[in-house]
Amino acid sequence: MSARQVTLAEVARQAGVSLATASRVLNGSTRQVSDELRDRVLMTAEVLGYVANASAQALARNSSSLVGLVVHDITDPYFSSIAAGVTKVAEAAGLVVVLGTTGRTPGREAELLSTLRAHRARAVVLAGSRTTDRKAQARLASEIEAFTSLGGRIACVSQAKLGTDTVVPGNRAGARALARELAALGHKRFAVLAGPADLVVTRDRLAGFKAGLADAGLAAPTVIDGAFTRDGGYDAALELLAKKTKATCVFAVNDVMAMGAMAALRERGVRVPEDISIAGFDDIPTLRDTVPALSTVRLPLEEMGEQAARLVLDGGSDVPRTVRVAGEVVLRASTQSN
Amino acid sequence: MSARQVTLAEVARQAGVSLATASRVLNGSTRQVSDELRDRVLMTAEVLGYVANASAQALARNSSSLVGLVVHDITDPYFSSIAAGVTKVAEAAGLVVVLGTTGRTPGREAELLSTLRAHRARAVVLAGSRTTDRKAQARLASEIEAFTSLGGRIACVSQAKLGTDTVVPGNRAGARALARELAALGHKRFAVLAGPADLVVTRDRLAGFKAGLADAGLAAPTVIDGAFTRDGGYDAALELLAKKTKATCVFAVNDVMAMGAMAALRERGVRVPEDISIAGFDDIPTLRDTVPALSTVRLPLEEMGEQAARLVLDGGSDVPRTVRVAGEVVLRASTQSN
DNA sequence: AGCGTGGCGGAAAGCGCTTTCCAGCCCAGC
DNA sequence: GCTGGGCTGGAAAGCGCTTTCCGCCACGCT
Incomplete structure (x- = not known):
């Protein structure tokens, strides 16, 4: 043997x-x-x-060929798309990506970062974070500090962290543009299925959407909070129905929530888009095959992963850099004029 | 710094x-x-x-805390579900998973295995393989040999490789049971959208399906080959339509192909299930939200990943072990009686 | 009293590689 | 003819850890 x-x-x-x-x-x-x-x-x-022997090399050189990738849930198309982008770039650079999943557990991110530090990963891409628990936040900050002070680089996708490089999607602008286009379809009353309020992404998209409605001279939407997942969208949609609002159009702050919401509406016999229009955000690949096709704001997810990987692999800079990617409104069958 | x-x-x-x-x-x-x-x-x-310092430990102990995971495409829900299972078990065991993607490139699997060997990964889960190119096959075999002879363990999901542990889904039995149930719905003429003929998975599912039809005393199905992907299913469905067969029911050998096929049918104005019934295989999570809901053979994908990880992490045995998981036929809205 | 014995701390030899430093060597220049 | 410098090859000192082996001490037994 x-x-x-x-x-x-x-x-x-x-x-x-x-x-x-x-x-x-x-x-x-x-x-x-x-x-x-x-x-x-x-x-x-x-x-x-x-x-x-890679370990021996890493030891002798004091730097490994590992790149960390931290996501909440690899089965979520949003994260797996980003993961695809990151692995693509990393593998092209002859590096190896180690995948960590948090399962949205508060302290997990810091733990993973610590492990990655133990392995002398040369860089880490943090995709998806949250800003809840103050203690976990501090712990994460100190791990980030420890990691970078060892010469490791960190890039975040979508949520900036203490002076790290970041790839930020145009959440606000995208949601605003979406709101305007939906308003142009003739909708007057809106509802938003929002994620947890402590998530920057949620806040930005919600704020952008409101701004867009204001641009069109419309009233503020009914806002319902839910988890940032498919089931969160499902539950939020049920709650919305229970409220019996007059909303003719629903904006879910991400596509998976929108998918959940559509499932809920379908089960309740509410037709999309005849009875109510619905739109999401992200344009995850699975959207290709939903019926009706979901209107959304397209984000180049895989490319965002690539960008993050590049940020973290090319030498790096002293000042934190930000790469902005724009969202593009894509109206499909799930929204119709009112 | x-x-x-x-x-x-x-x-x-x-x-x-x-x-x-x-x-x-x-x-x-x-x-x-x-x-x-x-x-x-x-x-x-x-x-x-x-x-x-993990590198130093690995060097001194001559074994690392890395577990490899090789998939074709992490954005494919089939693979990401398995990946979720593998990471879950690995992280619980305090190990770190390194993710390698082949992009279905023939030689890539062997390359990745070599890299993993360089890192002294203690185990590798190979999810998805193929049996094409004879040379690549030999190369892979010798890499597997090299890897295991260093004390590393390997487990495959779904496709056995030279005496490695394997988690095999009941492809044949599942497809056979599906065929019988579809026959029971009254369908007489079937078509199968099959993947590449050199894929064991494809062969088994196709053979099982044929056996099931034979059980029911029905004629052999029209078989159309395509790529093992969503687009492969799309193309195969178009080809099927062009053939103008009398098939009233289509079996796609996996769900992503079925999704592609449904998209093609939809575009061509063929209604599912009114005009034609369709079924897939795997029961990937995204199926929850397709309309009509796709009939399929359910495989516990995440659990399969967990099983593979366990096989590869628990001491191991001298003889190759096989864990069989049964598929369960799930009839949904995409198939109706004829 | 003499002598195993068991328990625990420390010195030191690696693990497989990188990299500094030194030793030759050859050639150019004065 | 001798010195200095540019090359190339090798010896050896680590990188940070694990683990063997040895030594010391306190006991307990005859």
Whole structure:
């Protein structure tokens, strides 16, 4: 079973060169090695099937080839799209991505960051965060500090954290534009299914939407809070129905909530869009196959993941950088004029 | 910026004990340490914010806390569900999962395995594979051999590989049961949208479905091959329509293909289930929100991921083990009696 | 009293690699 | 002819941890 690993020393010995030379040929490229020795080393490495021990390299170099990726839930299309972008860029750079999931547990993010620090991950992409618990927040801040002070880089998607690089979607502007377009369809009364109030994303989208309605001279919407998930949308929609508002159009602050809401409406016999129009935000890939097709604000999710990965991998800068990506309103069958 | 890492030696010195003692307290638990020293060490470690360097530990112990997970496409709900199961178990065991995506590129799996070997990953879960290219196949086999001979464990989901542990869904039985139930609805003529013929999954499901039809005394279905993806299903459905078969019921060998097919049918004005019934396989989570709800064979995807992770993490056995999970036919709105 | 014995702390030898530093060597320049 | 400098190869000192081995001490037994 446990055959011993082929080591650099072995390659060096078989090739009749020193450890240093073998190392120089196979990894560190700063110095020149004569063609003859170089070939000998490469040959023997090939023959022996040598693969450098990444732990040893990390130890010697004091930096690993690991990139962390922290998400709440990898089955959520929003996160898996971002994950796809991050892995794409990381793998292209010859790095390895380690996936951590928080399950939306408050302290988990800090724990994961600590683990990542133990592994000397060279960078981390934090996708999705929250601003609840003050203590957890402080803990996270100190972990971020510890991580970066070791030379690691951190980028956040959508939610800025203490001077880290960030990729921020145009939540406010997107929601505002959406509101205006919906108003242009003739809707007068709106409802918003919002996520937890402590989530920056929720706040921005809600504020943007309200601003858009105000632009159109319309009244503020009925706002119903729910969890930031499909089931949260489902529950919020039921609550909305129970309230018997006159809203003819519903904006769910993200697509998964909108999907849940549509399911709830369907079950209750409320037709979309005939009885009520509905729109979401994000344009997750699964939207392609919903019926009716959901109106939304399109975000280039995978590209956002790529951007975040690039921010975190290209040298980095001293000042926190921000990459803004715009949302694009996409009206589909779930909204109709009123 | 680059503050130096708090090291074990530092903790030991501050606590006034030897390196060995500090190590024993904080990590290796075989030996006893007196309460007094133990407390001193724990205190100082706490105060200094000590986090063991995982690379150094991996090097010294010759085994890391990394678990590999290889999937084709993390945005595919099938894979992300499995990924969720794997990460759940791995994180509970205090391990870290590194995510590799192949993008269905032939040689990529072997490459990833090699990288994982370099990192001394203690185990790998291979979800989704294929049996095409003979050369890539051999390369993969030798990587698996290299990986396991170093003491690493490998488990596959759904597709067995050279004596590795495997979690196999009841593809054949599930498809067969599905065929019988569909036949019981009164359908006589069937079409199957199959994936690439070299995929074991495809073959098994197709064979099972045919067997089920035979059980019911029905003729063999029209079979159309396509890619194992949503777009593959879309294209295959178009091809099916072009053939103008008399099929009243379509079986797509997986759900994403079925979703694509439904999109194609919808676009062509073919109503589901009025004009044609359709069923898939897997029961991916997104199915909850499709209209009409898709009939399928339910597989406990997340649990399969958990099982695979457990297989690979619990000591392991000498003989390859197989965990079978049964599929359960779930008839929904996309199939109706004929 | 003499001598195992068991328990616990510490010294030190690695784990596999990188990288500094030094030793040759060859060539150019005075 | 000798010195200085540019190259290339090798010896060896770590990187931060684990773990073996040894030594010391306190006991308990004959």
